[in-house]
Amino acid sequence: MSELTTLTIAAARDGLKQKKFSAAELAAAHVDAIEKARTLNAFVLETPQRAAAMSKAADARLAAGTAGPLEGIPLAIKDMFCTEGVRTTACSHILDNFVPTYESTVSGQLWRDGAVLLGKTNNDEFAMGSSNETSFMGAVTSPWRRRGSNTPLVPGGSSGGSAAAVSAHLALAATGTDTGGSIRQPAAFTGIVGIKPTYGRCSRWGIVAFASSLDQAGPFTRTVRDGAIMLRSMAGYDPKDTTSVDIAVPDYEAAVGKSIKGKRIGIPKEYRVDGMSAEIDKLWDQGRAWLEAAGAEIVEVSLPHTKYALPAYYIVAPAEASSNLARYDGVRYGLRLPGRDINGMYENTRAGGFGKEVRRRIMIGTYVLSAGYYDAYYLRAQKVRTLIKKDFEDCFDQGIDAMLTPATPSAAFGVGEKGGADPIEMYLNDVFTVTVNMAGLPGISVPAGLDGQGLPLGLQLIGRPFDEETLFSLGQVIEDAAGRFTPARWWA
Amino acid sequence: MSIDATTVKRIAHLARVAVADDEVEHLSGEINAILAFVEQLAEVKVDGVEPMTSVTPMVMKKRADVVTDGGDADAVLRNAPSTERNYFLVPKVVE
Numbered sequence: 001m002s003e004l005t006t007l008t009i010a011a012a013r014d015g016l017k018q019k020k021f022s023a024a025e026l027a028a029a030h031v032d033a034i035e036k037a038r039t040l041n042a043f044v045l046e047t048p049q050r051a052a053a054m055s056k057a058a059d060a061r062l063a064a065g066t067a068g069p070l071e072g073i074p075l076a077i078k079d080m081f082c083t084e085g086v087r088t089t090a091c092s093h094i095l096d097n098f099v100p101t102y103e104s105t106v107s108g109q110l111w112r113d114g115a116v117l118l119g120k121t122n123n124d125e126f127a128m129g130s131s132n133e134t135s136f137m138g139a140v141t142s143p144w145r146r147r148g149s150n151t152p153l154v155p156g157g158s159s160g161g162s163a164a165a166v167s168a169h170l171a172l173a174a175t176g177t178d179t180g181g182s183i184r185q186p187a188a189f190t191g192i193v194g195i196k197p198t199y200g201r202c203s204r205w206g207i208v209a210f211a212s213s214l215d216q217a218g219p220f221t222r223t224v225r226d227g228a229i230m231l232r233s234m235a236g237y238d239p240k241d242t243t244s245v246d247i248a249v250p251d252y253e254a255a256v257g258k259s260i261k262g263k264r265i266g267i268p269k270e271y272r273v274d275g276m277s278a279e280i281d282k283l284w285d286q287g288r289a290w291l292e293a294a295g296a297e298i299v300e301v302s303l304p305h306t307k308y309a310l311p312a313y314y315i316v317a318p319a320e321a322s323s324n325l326a327r328y329d330g331v332r333y334g335l336r337l338p339g340r341d342i343n344g345m346y347e348n349t350r351a352g353g354f355g356k357e358v359r360r361r362i363m364i365g366t367y368v369l370s371a372g373y374y375d376a377y378y379l380r381a382q383k384v385r386t387l388i389k390k391d392f393e394d395c396f397d398q399g400i401d402a403m404l405t406p407a408t409p410s411a412a413f414g415v416g417e418k419g420g421a422d423p424i425e426m427y428l429n430d431v432f433t434v435t436v437n438m439a440g441l442p443g444i445s446v447p448a449g450l451d452g453q454g455l456p457l458g459l460q461l462i463g464r465p466f467d468e469e470t471l472f473s474l475g476q477v478i479e480d481a482a483g484r485f486t487p488a489r490w491w492a
Numbered sequence: 493m494s495i496d497a498t499t500v501k502r503i504a505h506l507a508r509v510a511v512a513d514d515e516v517e518h519l520s521g522e523i524n525a526i527l528a529f530v531e532q533l534a535e536v537k538v539d540g541v542e543p544m545t546s547v548t549p550m551v552m553k554k555r556a557d558v559v560t561d562g563g564d565a566d567a568v569l570r571n572a573p574s575t576e577r578n579y580f581l582v583p584k585v586v587e
Binding site: 097098099101102198199200213239242243245305307308311312314315322326329330331332333334335336338339341342343344345346347348350351354359360362363364365366367370377379380381382383384385386387389422423424427438439440465 | 495499500503504505506507508509510511519522523525526527529530531532533534536538541542543544545546547548550552553555564567568570571572573574580582583584585
């Protein structure tokens, strides 16, 4: 029953309840689809036995009437989430034999609610990248291709495996992490919905740390409603993460389909950047027209420090990464390579275990935090970050409910096409998403159309802190107008 | 500001990442490209601006000072590259 893989979470939930199919059948259909799509390299570990056992237990709970909100829903988990007894590598050589003895809070909440694990998905090494090409486990190939072309394209990154899996119907939904755009950019590249919640909405406990003041977990789904269903299970206060916020989790699904009449939507003029494609510009105008037609009021706004967000990010994120990744020392877990003494062991382990992009970022981070440079770089970047956040606060204070922007400056590009000579070329992918992390705000990327070559493009909505509900209401309006996008299956 | 080969080696040592001599030039080029990119922050007026310490205004939560976990040496040591009894083993540190 391969049509089981085309269902939304909402439809699968109804089908399970009405006993049209079992959770075991639903899981088996996905396990089969994953096997046939290995050429995409979306999964770094498949867990068919666990999927079978978990779906069997889900069927028992469905029969007993004790089903959870995600009972029997098969999911893919980004390899940044620690999963108890299931290898978790962050797609780095330094962790490629690591089997956690604990479960991340977010994935634990998904299992609590009845979801089923299909496997762990590929990502850029330690989530550092925008194309999934820095993974030690190899690049992911997007299920999307340009019309009439066989050129392999990237799915975006860093959560490229999760995005490819959901887009290619290998999982009903997947988890991601987003530090500068790692959920929203791959969602846009693969024609699906991706949400980065407000900083503090989801617990970071048990997620491999990259840049702790920016990292947030969020879902990938094929519809806005499914995103709302997933986030409700993923979000919530966790005493084990002091930055998680103790605010009740709303029923996000209730916000889907709610009227957006009278909502004031800001269009930040600084997002009309040089070199942006005319197609993205057109899509942005289209999104604005859709929201207006649904009763929203469109207001031009200014976020004057926008252009400084990316350079500030490339100080703050590497600085935090250099501190976080100091733990990989070959002593307590992960790879160890011998050296002439203990320093030699540290240096060889880290040189052999980290890939080029990770090593570069650790070195940048070490430099900007080092004596004599801290004020000029790190302290200044943190002040700029205050100004970036204030730009948004000023708009929200003037009654703006959310902002509408493009999700990315272009559609997906080819494997090996970008960032070879100049790392900045790759970093520019995140120009529209990184501001949201710097300000700790919620953002959603919703597929809004196809470009001239048949590749998906996304629009981003940015909300007030802890107002994900408005994003779900607005996102549904875009989905209703734009429709949904599925890649033509060329694999197996 | 741009960095030279000596600085690259110094940073590499601070970060405890071995860098081979023939990698230094390439690495300093990449690092300098990133430093040139972030240089534009110098034009932002930041006088009197507080550096961000927490993106969401919140009071640091504290929990009661009681033992809530622990006593599971096996779980702690399970992924270690080298152990003996309940210890991590490392190369000799003090002569």
